[in-house]
Amino acid sequence: MNRMFSSRLFWPVVMLLVLFTINLVAFPGFFSLEVKNGHLFxxxxxxxxxxxxxxxxxxxxxxxxxxxxxxxxxxxxxxxxGAVACSIILGSPEPGSIGTVAVAVIAALLIALVLGLWNGFLVAVLGIQPIIATLILMTAGRGAAMLITEGQILTVNSPPFKVIGSGFVLGIPVSVVIAAVIFAAAALLTRRTALGLLIESVGINPEASRQAGVRSRGLLITVYTFSAFAAAIAGLILTSNQTAADANNTGLFIELDAILAVVIGGTSLAGGRYSLLGTLVGALVIQTLVTTVYTVGIPPIATMVFKAAVVTAVCLLQSPTTNATFGRWRRSLGRGRPGTRTAERASVS
Structure with a gap:
């Protein structure tokens, strides 16, 4: 019981169950699943x-x-x-060709890798603070996307490209399969090899890690490159689902949702130990909260307020002060149980 309460996943899971319960009360068929045309809905x-x-x-x-x-x-x-992929598809004489879509996707991912290398170079080699280094691309990136699309919303009509965001494989949405593969690959690489330990080492003390022989620069460049690669995949899913590249709105504020998911999952912003499973729970909490807002009938404009409230509640429940308070409360309950004092006196004697 003590281990359960002390786990960083306890309160996020409780919050997720609370949101599920609210949805179930508002919509009794919330947990129902059905198959239509071989697809799960x-x-x-x-x-x-x-x-x-x-x-x-x-x-x-x-x-x-x-x-x-x-x-x-x-x-x-x-x-x-999204802008790169849609530009290539629209510029091709065969936008519905699988080969055209493959070229567009590969080009988008390669450009993302270059952008990730740029972020890693600024942070690891030039020593710029991460928040400043990535803020540069955050500001300039939207402008670059606007230049690629020439300030227009590029609408594409390509069935193979649409599959990425709204297609199904074996009845399961393709986007869910992609997310599961990326999550599983990251978990296996970081938890079944020494990579995860090296990442935690650099986060706890970069200088000590360097002196111990860890190539912290290369590690930093790797994680920022992977982050950009993952963002590009997410961008392709969003663009495919919309069947259009919108430089202004694609991925808008998604960095905040990602950070909130990580924080809810129990990963410390101070670096060091992290939890990919916690991040999964955090992402589910964020998306379930958005669904709850729509289900209950709350105006969508208030979504950010409820996100802030949920994150605040989870962070307060996960705080060391709250954990210490719960620990004292559990110990006081234990001392009040019949037979507990007898056992304590026996142990003393």
Missing amino acids: GSLVDIARNGAPTLIIAVGMTLVIATRGIDLSVGAVCAIA
């Missing part, structure tokens, strides 16, 4: 599909934050990736 499926881009970005953000950094440019990278 339902509120839970919608939460997973709509939350997939946030989870993908949050996975990369988790590793960046674990190194005591931050990446504010992921939203701009989403917009750039």
